[in-house]
Amino acid sequence: MDTSTHQPSLLQLLREDLNCVFERDPAARNRLEVLLTYPGLHAIVAHRLAHGLWKRDLRFAARWLSYFTRMFTQIDIHPGAAIGRRFFIDHGCGVVIGETAEIGNDVTLYHGVTLGGVSWNPGKRHPTLCDGVMVGAGAKILGPVTVGKLARVGANSVVIHDIPESMTVVGIPGRVVLPEDQRRQPQRGIDLDHHLMPDPVGRAVATLLGRIDDLEAQLVMLKREQAAGRQDLVEAGTPANNARIVTIH
Structure with a gap:
């Protein structure tokens, strides 16, 4: 997670959200196309506005904006969720992010991802995703677990325990598939090669x-x-x- 004290402006955050689409989606051709046709971008723009309302205790307005956004994007982000910079949701359909979820910088989610809770008790009940995490399509991360920096969660995995940084997790329940001395080190800053999952069988x-x-x-x-x-x-x-x-x- 970013521990710096500098707080970027809303415009700066939105500009970074737009630019990161071109880094992680080869189908993106120009800014106008992305601005008008990417529901993931629409959802994060609306969330940053709703989160600002939430922090100002304008809870009903924040929830209404979140609800309105979900109708058009099929992405459900609670306005209380804390999301870092350069956040990217690819495709977006069916993504759910709970109220106490915390997401670091340069995180990527694919469609069908759930950052959900396992308790009705108040307090921290949703996951924390550290910087550079990639979560594959259909994965479920449940409870107040922490996914370490640069970790990757395989498609359709169910994670209910903490994940060390730079590790790959697959399966139900999610398991780390490689020992520390055999970790695959990404060759670039953001590792999108989630199809290169280890295959023990x-x-x-x-x-x-x-x-x-x-x-x-x-x-x-x-x-x-x-x-x-x-x-x-x-x-x-x-x-x-x-x-x-x-x-x-």
């Missing part, structure tokens, strides 16, 4: 296939040695049919 099958190849190579070598040994016996004058040679089938 595929890795196990590949290991088995490699072992089979090794055994077949050893079998071929043994057969060649056997044939060479038979030939040596024949050349030495010993009848091949009297030699005690074990045939490998």
Whole structure:
């Protein structure tokens, strides 16, 4: 999370939200198109206005603006949620962000993501996403858990525990799939390669296939040695049919 004391203006935040679309979506062609046709951008613009009303205790106005925005964007962001800079929602349909959610800078969400709660008790009950987090389509992050800096949540995963920074989590419930010494380090600031998730089943099958190849190579070598040994016996004058040679089938 950004700990700096400098508070950017609303105009600066909106300008950054617009610019970050071009960094993370190759389909974005020009500013006018993005301004008019990107529901994710519309939702974050409306949320920044609603959040300002919320902090001024204009709660009904904030909730009404949030409700109105949801009708047109299919993105439900509670006006109480705290969202950092350069936030990007790709496609957007079905995204839900709860009241006490906290989102850092340079975070990316895909459609169908839920940052939800698991308790009716007041207080912190929604997730915290640190800087640079990427959450794949359909993922659910539930409860007051913390997703560490630059972590990635795979599509359709369900996260109910904290995630260390720079780690990848997949599955239901979400599990870290790589040990610390095997983490894939992104080559650029924002890692959008969420399709490059580790595949433990595929890795196990590949290991088995490699072992089979090794055994077949050893079998071929043994057969060649056997044939060479038979030939040596024949050349030495010993009848091949009297030699005690074990045939490998």
